[in-house]
Amino acid sequence: MQNRLTEAIICIVGLGYVGLPLAEAFSRHFKVIGFDTNAKLTKELGLHSNNKNLSITNSPRQIKQADFIIITVPTPVTKSKEPDLSYIEDASEIVSQNMRAGCTVILESTVYPGVTEEVMRPILEKSGFKCGQDFKIAYSPERIYDINTVSAIRHIIQRLFDKFLFIVCRYYYTQFVTLVHDYPPMLPLKQYPRFSAYVYRCR
Numbered sequence: 001m002q003n004r005l006t007e008a009i010i011c012i013v014g015l016g017y018v019g020l021p022l023a024e025a026f027s028r029h030f031k032v033i034g035f036d037t038n039a040k041l042t043k044e045l046g047l048h049s050n051n052k053n054l055s056i057t058n059s060p061r062q063i064k065q066a067d068f069i070i071i072t073v074p075t076p077v078t079k080s081k082e083p084d085l086s087y088i089e090d091a092s093e094i095v096s097q098n099m100r101a102g103c104t105v106i107l108e109s110t111v112y113p114g115v116t117e118e119v120m121r122p123i124l125e126k127s128g129f130k131c132g133q134d135f136k137i138a139y140s141p142e143r144i145y146d147i148n149t150v151s152a153i154r155h156i157i158q159r160l161f162d163k164f165l166f167i168v169c170r171y172y173y174t175q176f177v178t179l180v181h182d183y184p185p186m187l188p189l190k191q192y193p194r195f196s197a198y199v200y201r202c203r
Helices: 019-026 039-047 060-065 086-098 115-127 163-173
Strands: 009-013 031-035 054-057 068-071 104-107 136-139 154-158 179-183 199-202
Touching: 009 019, 009 060, 009 086, 019 031, 031 039, 031 060, 039 054, 060 086, 068 086, 086 115, 104 115, 115 136
Parallel strands: 009 031, 009 068, 031 054, 068 104, 104 136, 154 179, 154 199
Antiparallel strands: 136 199
């Protein structure tokens, strides 16, 4: 990670209705890499962007530059009413092959509890890095729909084990989020059922 948080590089993986506005919001304060596997999409976005802080690419090698990697891919529902995690799995595979030591990987897709650690984490550890030592993971439910509503979004943060990571998460999210709540550390998520859809988990 960069020595100064303001110099951190952020990579958004997935430039859909959540990822693109998120990338644009972060680019107000940081250098941002917007990555998507859709070459046609990235070419079109690149042609129409004059944002010097936002680099649009379909090259996964660019991910290695990032201090924070935020996965914002869709999770459609299958015919059997089960969430399709294939996009998250594919994105995690790409990240695992291109992440660098010291980065933080954040999942910002609509998923059920446990996906971050039970699905994303093992795939990321294929990189040879160990979660908690060589990289960190976190989860934030998607709450962004267009660039005009970003500044009005509120996130509740539950601090778990890593005080430094909590500070980092709070710092870069408060760059454009109006209000951040800090819930007490080490408390199970199930104790906050009414807020479970908004909890931001850091490890």
